[in-house]
Amino acid sequence: NAGVMQNPRHLVRRRGQEARLRCSPMKGHSHVYWYRQLPEEGLKFMVYLQKENIIDESGMPKERFSAEFPKEGPSILRIQQVVRGDSAAYFCASSVRGYEQYFGPGTRLTVT
Amino acid sequence: AQKVTQAQTEISVVEKEDVTLDCVYETRDTTYYLFWYKQPPSGELVFLIRRNSFDEQNEISGRYSWNFQKSTSSFNFTITASQVVDSAVYFCALSGGYGGSQGNLIFGKGTKLSVKP
Numbered sequence: 001n002a003g004v005m006q007n008p009r010h011l012v013r014r015r016g017q018e019a020r021l022r023c024s025p026m027k028g029h030s031h032v033y034w035y036r037q038l039p040e041e042g043l044k045f046m047v048y049l050q051k052e053n054i055i056d057e058s059g060m061p062k063e064r065f066s067a068e069f070p071k072e073g074p075s076i077l078r079i080q081q082v083v084r085g086d087s088a089a090y091f092c093a094s095s096v097r098g099y100e101q102y103f104g105p106g107t108r109l110t111v112t
Numbered sequence: 113a114q115k116v117t118q119a120q121t122e123i124s125v126v127e128k129e130d131v132t133l134d135c136v137y138e139t140r141d142t143t144y145y146l147f148w149y150k151q152p153p154s155g156e157l158v159f160l161i162r163r164n165s166f167d168e169q170n171e172i173s174g175r176y177s178w179n180f181q182k183s184t185s186s187f188n189f190t191i192t193a194s195q196v197v198d199s200a201v202y203f204c205a206l207s208g209g210y211g212g213s214q215g216n217l218i219f220g221k222g223t224k225l226s227v228k229p
Contacts, residue, residue, distance in 0.1 A: 033215055042222060043203065048215030056215055091157060093217075100147065101217065103157035 002027065004094050004104035005074075012110045019079040019086070021107045025094030031055075032075040033101055034067055037089040049075060082111045114139045116206050118220035125194055126228050133189040133223045135204030141165075146180065146187045147205040147217065157203070163187065194227045201225070 005024040013019050025032050034046040048056040049069035060067065064082075069075040079086055089108050093101035115138040125131045137146065148160040161171065163180055171178045175192045191198055201222040208216065 031215065033217070035217070035219075043205075043217075043219040045216045045218070058216065089155065093157075100159055100162040101215075102159055103149070105156045108155075 004029075004092055004102055006090075006092050006104035006107050008107060009105060010108045010110070012112060013082050014112055015083055016081050019082050019109055019111075021077040021079075021090050021092075021109070023075040023077070023092030023094075023104060025075070025092075026102055029094035029096055029102075031095045031097055032069050033093040033095075034075075034077050035091045035093065035103075037091060037106070043091070046077070079109075082109075084111050087111045114141075114144075114206055114208070114218045116204050116218050116220035118204055118223050120223045121221070122224045122226070124226045124228065127196060128193050129227075130190060130192050131194050131225065131227075133191075133202050133204075133225065135187045135189065135220060137185050137187065137204070137206045139206060139208075141208050143208070145207045147207070148178065148187075148189050149203045149205065149219075150200045151203065151222070152200040160189075160202075191225075194225075196227050196229055199225060199227045 004026055007022050032049045035043050036046055037043045045059040047060050047067045051069055052071055064080045066078045087110050089106045091103050091106045093103045095101045117136045144165045146163045150158040150160055161178055168180050177190045179188045201224045203222045204220045205217040
């Protein structure tokens with residue numbers, strides 16, 4: 001069974017560019033979550049999605065960040081006009097409703 | 113508000129020692145879930161255990177055991193006879209029990225465990 005897949009594993013962007021992070025959940029999982037890990041802040045929840053629905057986006061920054069989980073295809077976390085402070089590891093997790101979350105390997109975003 | 117505190121930032125032990133990682137949580141929910149995850153140096157997050165608030169039975173899985181005590185709001189993790197491969201950062205996490213709150217894992221800051229040969 002393939003686990004949660006994230007790509008790219010490493011992403012370098014210049015300030016002002018857009019970053020797109022992709023997440024394919026485990027087979028049979030219809031719930032996707034995004035977390036960000038900053039060195040001094042630890043792991044923080046960003047957003048919880050089901051297919052075509054955002055369930056909880058209470059952890060998403062108000063500007064420049066958006067997430068989607070379309071009917072077909074992977075979930076996408078999009079960061080517009082990246083700044084140095086966006087440099088972090090972004091983790092995606094998936095689950096069956098109400099059960100434990102399994103995490104992907106993460107995408108390390110570096111903004112230069 | 114929900115909160116998870118892992119007071120031990122770093123722990124260093126010698127192989128074969130037992131080690132306990134502490135986790136204290138705060139929540140007003142009556143139904144909630146507690147988790148432990150392992151993050152080895154390679155960076156991925158590995159699920160270890162999930163426990164719901166109504167199940168206070170201790171759990172043992174090989175060299176790993178967990179002690180859940182609602183009276184002290186603690187969910188401690190013990191590794192028996194530690195091995196070098198146990199070296200990692202261990203995170204305790206908490207989520208609500210209903211609807212959208214189930215998706216929002218609140219993580220502690222993690223405890224970095226170093227096991228020396």
